[in-house]
Amino acid sequence: MNALISTALSGVFLMFVGLFVRNKQHIKFFAIAAIIISFIANLALYPTVQLGGYIQFGMIEVSKFSVLFNAVALGATLIYFLLSGSEFEKVGEHVGDYFALIFFILAGVTLASSFSNLLMLFLAIEIMSIPQYVLAGADRKSLKSNEASLKYFLMGSFSTGILLMGIALIYGAAGTFNITELGLGADPVHPLALCGIILMAFALAFKVSAVPFHFWTPDVYDGSPTVFTSFMATVVKAGGFVAFLRMFHVAFAGGAISHHWTLILSIITAATLILGNFSAVFQQSVKRMLAYSSIAQAGFMLFAVIAINQFATQGIILYAAAYSLATIGVFAVLLKLKDYTFEGFNGLARKQPLLALATTIFLFSLAGIPVTAGFFAKYFVLSAAIQHGHLLWLVIVGVLCAAISVYYYFRVIMAMYFKQGDPEVEPVSGGFKVALVLTIILVLALGLFPNLLIGCL
Numbered sequence: 001m002n003a004l005i006s007t008a009l010s011g012v013f014l015m016f017v018g019l020f021v022r023n024k025q026h027i028k029f030f031a032i033a034a035i036i037i038s039f040i041a042n043l044a045l046y047p048t049v050q051l052g053g054y055i056q057f058g059m060i061e062v063s064k065f066s067v068l069f070n071a072v073a074l075g076a077t078l079i080y081f082l083l084s085g086s087e088f089e090k091v092g093e094h095v096g097d098y099f100a101l102i103f104f105i106l107a108g109v110t111l112a113s114s115f116s117n118l119l120m121l122f123l124a125i126e127i128m129s130i131p132q133y134v135l136a137g138a139d140r141k142s143l144k145s146n147e148a149s150l151k152y153f154l155m156g157s158f159s160t161g162i163l164l165m166g167i168a169l170i171y172g173a174a175g176t177f178n179i180t181e182l183g184l185g186a187d188p189v190h191p192l193a194l195c196g197i198i199l200m201a202f203a204l205a206f207k208v209s210a211v212p213f214h215f216w217t218p219d220v221y222d223g224s225p226t227v228f229t230s231f232m233a234t235v236v237k238a239g240g241f242v243a244f245l246r247m248f249h250v251a252f253a254g255g256a257i258s259h260h261w262t263l264i265l266s267i268i269t270a271a272t273l274i275l276g277n278f279s280a281v282f283q284q285s286v287k288r289m290l291a292y293s294s295i296a297q298a299g300f301m302l303f304a305v306i307a308i309n310q311f312a313t314q315g316i317i318l319y320a321a322a323y324s325l326a327t328i329g330v331f332a333v334l335l336k337l338k339d340y341t342f343e344g345f346n347g348l349a350r351k352q353p354l355l356a357l358a359t360t361i362f363l364f365s366l367a368g369i370p371v372t373a374g375f376f377a378k379y380f381v382l383s384a385a386i387q388h389g390h391l392l393w394l395v396i397v398g399v400l401c402a403a404i405s406v407y408y409y410f411r412v413i414m415a416m417y418f419k420q421g422d423p424e425v426e427p428v429s430g431g432f433k434v435a436l437v438l439t440i441i442l443v444l445a446l447g448l449f450p451n452l453l454i455g456c457l
Contacts, residue, residue: 001062003042003070003110010034011103018096028085031099035081038106039074042067046456058178059117066114068317068456069242073109073235076324077102079442080231082435083332087227091138098138101131102231109239113246118167118177121243125163125207128239129156132232136224148223155206155216163203169196179251189257197252197261201268204247207240210302211271214295218279221291226340229287230331233294238320241301245316253308265306266394273299273401280408287340289408290330293366296405297323300381300398306391307384314454315380321453322373322446326365329439332432333359338424345412346421352428356416358436363409365443368402373446378402380454 010031017030045067048054053063088095108127115121133156137149167177173193174182184193206213221229252261276296283289301323304316333355337344349356365374382398385391415421446453 001056001060001114002045003038003067003074004060004107004114006034006038006041007074007103007106007110010038011100011107014096014100014103016096018094018100021096024089024093024095025086027095027099028081028088031085031102032078032081034103035074035078038103039071039078042070042074042110055116059120060111060114061116062114064457065313065317066110068453069113069238069320070110072317072321072324072453073106073113073238076235076238076321076328077106077231079325079435079439080235080328083328083432083439084227084230084335086429086432087335091225091227092140094138098135098228101135105131105231105236105239109235109242112239112243115243115246116179116250118170118179121179121247122160122163122167124243125204125240126160128236129160129207132156132236135228135232136220138228139225142223142225144223145225148220151216151223152220159203159206159213162199162206166196166199166201166203169193169199172196179247182251184252184257189260194257194260197257198264200247201261201264204240204244205268208237208244208298208301209295210268210298211275211295212268214272214275214298217295218288218291221294222285222288226287226331226335229291230328230335233290233331234324234327237294237298238324241298241305241316241320245305245312248305249308249312258308262306265302266391269299269302269306270394270397272296272302273397277401277404277408281404283408284342285340286342286345286412287334290327290334293405293408294327296401297366299401300378303381303385303391303394303398306394307381307388309384309387311380311384311387314457315377315384317457318373318380318446318450318454319377322365322377322443325439325443325446326362326372326374329358329362329436329443330366332436332439333362336426336428338426342411342415343421344423345415346419346423348416348421348423348425351423352425354433354436355425355428358440359416360413361440361443363412365447367406367409369406371444371447373443373450375447376450380450 111124133153139145209217280292304312365372368378
């Protein structure tokens with residue numbers, strides 16, 4: 001609850017800061033201060049929820065899981081501000097508004113981690129989505145940015161309609177919006193409830209860019225300003241997944257009905273892993289490759305939604321942290337380059353050794369190489385699927401796709417270290433280098449000691 005209030009107020013505060021602060025670069029420091037305050041306010045609830053969660057007005061449930069996930073989301077956003085906050089000014093003049101929109105999205109993310117009512121789920125998804133439509137089209141001089149915003153808005157509106165239809169059908173079957181009182185596990189399966197669950201699964205799959213609802217992702221991520229793509233592909237995607245997991249683990253777990261949606265989500269997961277990884281192999285732009293990579297990573301996070309056990313809960317927290325840190329780091333390096341193709345990385349290790357080293361570690365994490373956070377993230381979600389049972393075939397698909405991902409991630413590493421070139425790199429400040437080293441340390445620390453995070457659950 002503290003995180004929700006503090007992020008919403010911070011968004012309003014940043015709107016006024018944008019009006020009165022003339023130096024646009026200074027707005028970043030106000031945003032960093034606001035995110036630190038939100039982070040501390042969120043963690044202040046941890047001692048309270050250790051003894052058990054509590055529900056606010058039957059709408060929001062504050063628990064250890066929600067507090068810990070909010071800490072991950074806010075911490076990743078802090079890293080994002082430190083690495084990429086200075087790039088906001090290059091997009092347009094309304095820097096304060098951009099930061100404000102980021103905080104409003106965070107308010108939606110914190111609500112997604114703690115809703116206990118279907119109406120709150122709808123509000124969380126919309127609060128996350130609407131500011132993204134604006135950020136996608138923030139570069140008004142770019143036709144690609146305008147196209148990305150319009151495409152995202154139209155597709156997002158359709159998915160919202162599907163989500164509302166699913167909520168209406170579930171209400172018709174259960175007679176309540178409270179997710180702990182739906183009682184849909186009884187046999188025989190209520191046809192209205194099953195239709196509602198399928199529609200909600202499709203709508204949430206769109207939000208996290210799972211196949212076959214992924215078609216908007218490459219164009220929107222590629223067309224949006226790169227600095228905002230970084231946030232949309234990480235913290236926002238993690239917020240969509242935590243809403244997905246909370247809905248299906250709390251409301252739809254158990255009984256005969258869970259077998260139906262488990263099969264549907266298993267097929268979606270397999271399709272997401274296969275199409276995301278194979279499409280990424282053939283990309284020539286690193287930014288577009290990362291867009292397809294985000295689809296593939298969504299496939300791994302779907303394992304945590306399907307498997308209802310402790311490994312799944314721990315896995316989604318660790319995966320959100322590992323994936324967000326690594327992807328934010330890669331995009332921060334990408335922002336320093338003029339050429340986003342693979343050839344644009346040729347010879348980067350000789351010109352900027354730190355940027356090349358950081359990119360290598362982040363790509364190792366995304367590929368799931370040991371000693372990085374991504375390794376244990378994949379281990380936990382795959383272990384959750386094995387422990388769940390009847391999903392061994394899906395785990396095999398996941399392992400094979402993880403092996404394929406090594407190829408396209410290593411293409412970037414090969415270009416940096418083993419190919420000749422003189423990449424155009426923008427000046428790298430001392431503050432950026434410090435933030436980059438901090439991100440590297442976090443990725444390696446979570447890879448060596450994952451209990452630092454999941455031990456708090």
